[in-house]
Amino acid sequence: MTYSKTHPSAIRHARDMLAFIHSSPTPWHAVASMVECLQEDGFSALHETESWALQPHGRHYVIRGGALMAFVTGGESPAETGFVIAGAHTDSPGLRLKPHAAHLSEGLLRLGVEVYGGPILATFTDRDLGLAGRVQKRTENGIQTQLIHIARPVVRLPNLAIHMNRDVNEQGLKLNRQTELNLIFSGEEALSTDDFKAFIASELACAPEDILAMDMLVRDTQEGAIWGAREEYVATGQLDNLASCHSILQALLKVDAPRQTVIGAFFDHEEVGSESHVGASGSFVSDVLARISEALFLHGADALRARARSTFISVDMAHAWNPNFPAAYEPQHRLRMNAGPAIKYNASQRYATDSESAARFIHWCEEADVPYQQYVHRSDLACGSTIGPLVSARLGMSTVDVGAPMWSMHSLRESAGVLDNWWLTKVLDRALEGG
Ligand SMILES: [Zn+2]
Numbered sequence: 001m002t003y004s005k006t007h008p009s010a011i012r013h014a015r016d017m018l019a020f021i022h023s024s025p026t027p028w029h030a031v032a033s034m035v036e037c038l039q040e041d042g043f044s045a046l047h048e049t050e051s052w053a054l055q056p057h058g059r060h061y062v063i064r065g066g067a068l069m070a071f072v073t074g075g076e077s078p079a080e081t082g083f084v085i086a087g088a089h090t091d092s093p094g095l096r097l098k099p100h101a102a103h104l105s106e107g108l109l110r111l112g113v114e115v116y117g118g119p120i121l122a123t124f125t126d127r128d129l130g131l132a133g134r135v136q137k138r139t140e141n142g143i144q145t146q147l148i149h150i151a152r153p154v155v156r157l158p159n160l161a162i163h164m165n166r167d168v169n170e171q172g173l174k175l176n177r178q179t180e181l182n183l184i185f186s187g188e189e190a191l192s193t194d195d196f197k198a199f200i201a202s203e204l205a206c207a208p209e210d211i212l213a214m215d216m217l218v219r220d221t222q223e224g225a226i227w228g229a230r231e232e233y234v235a236t237g238q239l240d241n242l243a244s245c246h247s248i249l250q251a252l253l254k255v256d257a258p259r260q261t262v263i264g265a266f267f268d269h270e271e272v273g274s275e276s277h278v279g280a281s282g283s284f285v286s287d288v289l290a291r292i293s294e295a296l297f298l299h300g301a302d303a304l305r306a307r308a309r310s311t312f313i314s315v316d317m318a319h320a321w322n323p324n325f326p327a328a329y330e331p332q333h334r335l336r337m338n339a340g341p342a343i344k345y346n347a348s349q350r351y352a353t354d355s356e357s358a359a360r361f362i363h364w365c366e367e368a369d370v371p372y373q374q375y376v377h378r379s380d381l382a383c384g385s386t387i388g389p390l391v392s393a394r395l396g397m398s399t400v401d402v403g404a405p406m407w408s409m410h411s412l413r414e415s416a417g418v419l420d421n422w423w424l425t426k427v428l429d430r431a432l433e434g435g
Helices: 008-022 027-040 194-204 239-254 284-295 301-308 355-368 388-395 418-432
Strands: 044-046 059-064 067-072 083-089 094-105 108-116 129-139 142-155 183-186 211-220 225-227 233-236 261-267 311-315 342-345 373-376 398-403 405-407 414-417
Touching (some): 008 225, 008 233, 008 239, 008 418, 027 059, 027 067, 027 142, 027 239, 027 261, 067 239, 067 284, 083 239, 083 284, 094 194, 108 194, 129 194, 142 183, 142 211, 194 211, 239 261, 239 405, 239 418, 261 284, 284 388, 311 355, 311 388, 311 418, 342 355, 355 398, 355 418, 388 398, 398 418, 414 418
Parallel strands (some): 044 059, 083 311, 311 398, 342 373
Antiparallel strands (some): 059 067, 067 261, 094 108, 094 211, 129 142, 129 211, 225 233, 233 414
């Protein structure tokens, strides 16, 4: 590949993506960030509790907690054209506060956490950590949900000095999940455990007793960066999988008067198995499809005909080859950074790709003039999975698993290529156009 400096449009795309990720520290913030873009582009809200009336080329979205479905209805009946759905997940692995998080020990106020999904725990040490989540508040009219994002450093997980952990570089940093992940919040003497709730209340300008419950996540405060001599890489937390959410959203915003109904599907809880009302194994996607079908007067066999003609594109990040660890990769399927999105295969159906769905994706890549790569995990290593096989099985849709290559998946600071998500967006533009 020849480029003297990374393409300016790709840099613009990367900056926009990093800003999106920085304003989306939790699944609920990610949904809010996406909804803001959708509303600016004329998408209007639908609610699962209300009845829907849909017109051809209508632009709508539906929120269920940290999950979101946004769609543009086609000019033709889905029974004749099928749906095109591109999906990704809004959650990232990390640490979440326990309900009684605050506890005093030896003059320090600390916060207890649970591990969410499979983060590289060592990457949480010695970082300037903030907090973000949602708080359920008592108000005059009942209970109100409010998002909170404390983007300045307020908590910390100090590493153990090497003088007390002499073989840390040979053995790696091992952290006990119960005893060694407590975050330091404050060192003031004579603090009480109520101080944490008071702190959150002051951030929200409410009374501590009005806070009924909260979901609070630990997040890096460092903003994303573009790095490399030619500005060829990005670094930030949550590239997995907000980079994919961003690509799908950008492609969806460009959809104009399509023939087919096109849908962006964004799920929570992928990192913990997807088995929830907001996860890809839950009813959200099939409920929304059923509602769209009914509102477009598709019943019985016609609704099933629509599904049978449909395609699902599962977008999640892929593992780029890291030359410091060559033995970790399948030698014939090394993914290079900035060499195009990857199509992911797994014989045990951890990825849902088959030759049919792969060929369709390759065709879109060719039409968009975008290079692509093919990925298979080492046969002697357990392969991760995605929402692809789950949605594919539940909806009975042919599915391709794809995504941009990245380094350090599930680190607090992941890296990817500037070009790959930009290219992926071009392919999704093509796919959602009604190919
Ligand atoms: Zn992922």
